[in-house]
Amino acid sequence: xxxxxxxxxxxxxxxxxxxxxxxxxxxxxxxxxxxxxxxxxxxxxxxxxxxxxxxxxxxxxxxxxxxxxxxxxxxxxxxxxxxxxxxxxxxxxxxxxxxxxxxxxxxxxxxxxxxxxxxxxxxxxxxxxxxxxxxxxxxxxxxxxxxxxxxxxxxxxxxxxxxxxxxxxxxxxxxxxxxxxxxxxxxxxxxxxxxxxxxxxxxxxxxxxxxxxxxxxxxxxxxxxxxxxxxxxxxxxxxxxxxxxxxxxxxxxxxxxxxxxxxxxxxxxxxxxxxxxxxxxxxxxxxxxxxxxxxxxxxxxxxxxxxxxxxxxxxxxxxxxxxxxxxxxxxxxxxxxxxxxxxxxxxxxxxxxxxxxxxxxxxxxxxxxxxxxxxxxxxxxxxxxxxxxxxxxxxxxxxxxxxxxxxxxxxxxxxxxxxxxxxxxxxxxxxxxxxxxxxxxxxxxxxxxxxxxxxxxxxxxxxxxxxxxxxxxxxxxxxxxxxxxxxxxxxxxxxxxxxxxxxxxxxxxxxxxxxxxxxxxxxxxxx
Amino acid sequence: xxxxxxxxxxxxxxxxxxxxxxxxxxxxxxxxxxxxxxxxxxxxxxxxxxxxxxxxxxxxxxxxxxxxxxxxxxxxxxxxxxxxxxxxxxxxxxxxxxxxxxxx
Numbered sequence: 001x002x003x004x005x006x007x008x009x010x011x012x013x014x015x016x017x018x019x020x021x022x023x024x025x026x027x028x029x030x031x032x033x034x035x036x037x038x039x040x041x042x043x044x045x046x047x048x049x050x051x052x053x054x055x056x057x058x059x060x061x062x063x064x065x066x067x068x069x070x071x072x073x074x075x076x077x078x079x080x081x082x083x084x085x086x087x088x089x090x091x092x093x094x095x096x097x098x099x100x101x102x103x104x105x106x107x108x109x110x111x112x113x114x115x116x117x118x119x120x121x122x123x124x125x126x127x128x129x130x131x132x133x134x135x136x137x138x139x140x141x142x143x144x145x146x147x148x149x150x151x152x153x154x155x156x157x158x159x160x161x162x163x164x165x166x167x168x169x170x171x172x173x174x175x176x177x178x179x180x181x182x183x184x185x186x187x188x189x190x191x192x193x194x195x196x197x198x199x200x201x202x203x204x205x206x207x208x209x210x211x212x213x214x215x216x217x218x219x220x221x222x223x224x225x226x227x228x229x230x231x232x233x234x235x236x237x238x239x240x241x242x243x244x245x246x247x248x249x250x251x252x253x254x255x256x257x258x259x260x261x262x263x264x265x266x267x268x269x270x271x272x273x274x275x276x277x278x279x280x281x282x283x284x285x286x287x288x289x290x291x292x293x294x295x296x297x298x299x300x301x302x303x304x305x306x307x308x309x310x311x312x313x314x315x316x317x318x319x320x321x322x323x324x325x326x327x328x329x330x331x332x333x334x335x336x337x338x339x340x341x342x343x344x345x346x347x348x349x350x351x352x353x354x355x356x357x358x359x360x361x362x363x364x365x366x367x368x369x370x371x372x373x374x375x376x377x378x379x380x381x382x383x384x385x386x387x388x389x390x391x392x393x394x395x396x397x398x399x400x401x402x403x404x405x406x407x408x409x410x411x412x413x414x415x416x417x418x419x420x421x422x423x424x425x426x427x428x429x430x431x432x433x434x435x436x437x438x439x440x441x442x443x444x445x446x447x448x449x450x451x452x453x454x455x456x457x458x459x460x461x462x463x464x465x466x467x468x469x470x471x472x473x474x475x476x477x478x479x480x481x482x483x484x485x486x487x488x489x490x491x492x493x494x495x496x497x498x499x500x501x502x503x504x505x506x507x508x509x510x511x512x513x514x515x516x517x518x519x520x521x522x523x524x525x526x527x
Numbered sequence: 528x529x530x531x532x533x534x535x536x537x538x539x540x541x542x543x544x545x546x547x548x549x550x551x552x553x554x555x556x557x558x559x560x561x562x563x564x565x566x567x568x569x570x571x572x573x574x575x576x577x578x579x580x581x582x583x584x585x586x587x588x589x590x591x592x593x594x595x596x597x598x599x600x601x602x603x604x605x606x607x608x609x610x611x612x613x614x615x616x617x618x619x620x621x622x623x624x625x626x627x628x629x630x631x
Contacts, residue, residue: 057553057583064546133582154582155593 047169048096051075052082052115053104053131058154062102065161074098079110087122097123100168102152104131105139113143120147125175127168150390167428171391178381196375198368204231204360211358212238217310219295219355220333222362225412228333229293231362236289241329244288247281252297259302261318264309270319282315282326289329295355296336296347307351330355365407365414372402375411379418380430389422397432405435462497465490542587550587551629554580558625565618570606577603580621592624 049066054077063073076082105112127149132140140151212235220228236246265280314323341347384391425434472478480490564572577600584593599617
């Protein structure tokens with residue numbers, strides 16, 4: 001808890017000036033008397049706060065608190081005072097954007113809630129905390145509905161002020177961070193909300209950046225929920241086709257009998273129920289992009305027709321004899337490993353090569369833990385805005401839990417979990433108990449999974465020793481010479497690695513343990 | 528030396544002697560203005576000052592004064608009909624609380 005006690009010399013001097021003036025005239029303009037000192041203070045201050053309140057004692061207490069926490073404070077005593085000095089340029093620092101604004105709900109010449117809309121208009125993304133008298137909660141709730149960040153009920157304690165301040169600054173930091181990130185990304189690449197920082201995702205973005213301006217066919221692979229459609233859309237948005245349609249279809253969601261008609265359209269009377277000519281999705285996407293999701297689930301007969309479309313760049317509607325030329329970029333995606341599908345004769349190999357001109361693989365979320373909290377905070381921002389709920393922060397234990405989760409459902413699962421946490425968490429924070437217990441796993445397990453493809457050094461050493469021993473029919477002397485070791489050292493290593501160097505064991509590809517768990521040197525026939 | 532008391536919600540509340548001293552000057556002026564308002568039957572001003580005092584005094588550790596102001600403020604809708612002696616009594620109670628707590 002930050003206490004008022006122990007304020008800096010500068011703030012004491014400031015308060016002293018402030019109080020002497022206050023006693024002479026309580027309703028006088030508070031800030032004008034210390035603007036010079038505040039300017040000097042600003043040079044060493046990290047943050048800036050505005051207080052709009054006619055109550056001198058509230059301003060005194062809050063100023064003291066804020067200044068002792070490295071804030072420079074500007075106070076206004078009424079709506080008119082604020083408009084005249086802050087907006088009318090009367091205040092020398094009116095151009096500086098504050099980090100937080102405290103505004104009394106009841107001001108002598110107006111309503112704080114009415115002023116709130118002006119504040120929100122003038123200072124975008126600055127949290128406004130309304131100050132209210134005890135028992136005026138209805139008004140405070142109304143203020144929050146109108147866009148206030150939170151409210152401070154009088155009398156308030158420094159811990160309450162401190163907690164609101166910390167939370168408001170964190171909110172502002174997040175909003176700024178989000179805006180900066182979006183600006184940074186948007187300046188270079190339109191990603192429609194996809195925000196990741198991991199090297200793996202940066203490699204994906206780099207590929208998107210390079211492939212987007214071309215008309216190459218792209219195959220996006222990755223587990224369910226990693227955001228394949230978002231990447232497809234990013235490719236479209238960053239291509240010359242951006243102004244044309246982006247049509248997305250999930251191939252697994254359409255019954256086999258209807259896929260052909262959906263994709264290529266049908267002529268009138270081509271089958272029962274075909275009462276009129278109907279355009280297919282290829283035609284709908286003319287000039288734009290057609291995204292075929294879950295391409296691995298497309299039935300084989302339609303695969304042949306799709307192959308033909310890719311080769312000839314023309315389509316023929318069901319029941320129609322005419323070929324129609326099309327200008328459509330095709331992007332496909334699947335969570336399946338298509339090479340396995342080819343082996344099982346469920347996917348045409350020639351189509352695979354046509355589709356995978358540019359393959360883009362999106363790694364699962366658990367393999368890029370650095371993206372988890374960033375995405376989680378991004379979603380908190382999204383849902384806080386959507387549901388008009390103050391932005392909630394994660395406790396340290398919640399963060400640890402989020403990082404340790406397996407995320408089988410990837411970004412989609414994270415998205416849904418954060419929505420639930422934002423809505424259901426009772427306090428202003430999201431704690432670990434707001435995250436379902438059953439889905440979390442040990443962090444070591446996650447890391448093991450990431451590194452599962454790599455054998456340990458000990459394992460490599462074991463394999464190598466066995467290979468050399470096998471080469472010399474289990475004879476330790478030539479094996480030791482070959483390894484550049486003394487025989488004694490070789491025996492020690494065999495014992496350390498619990499290896500049995502009997503010929504029957506060496507013949508196996510996997511190292512075998514002796515019954516004792518290590519090599520019995522005395523009984524080693526090759527000793 | 529600091530003055531530590533409890534606020535309305537029961538949380539520990541600490542202000543420095545310097546800030547308390549500054550607030551006392553404000554409080555002096557507020558009490559004087561309240562006296563003048565009572566003497567001149569300026570009910571609106573009385574209500575305004577009491578509203579401020581009941582909210583602010585506990586923040587600086589003046590709880591007894593806060594209670595007296597709250598008691599006085601609760602009559603605000605009937606200031607014009609309440610017996611003037613009753614008003615005087617309420618004012619004296621405020622002054623008494625102020626003097627007892629301010630001298631600590």
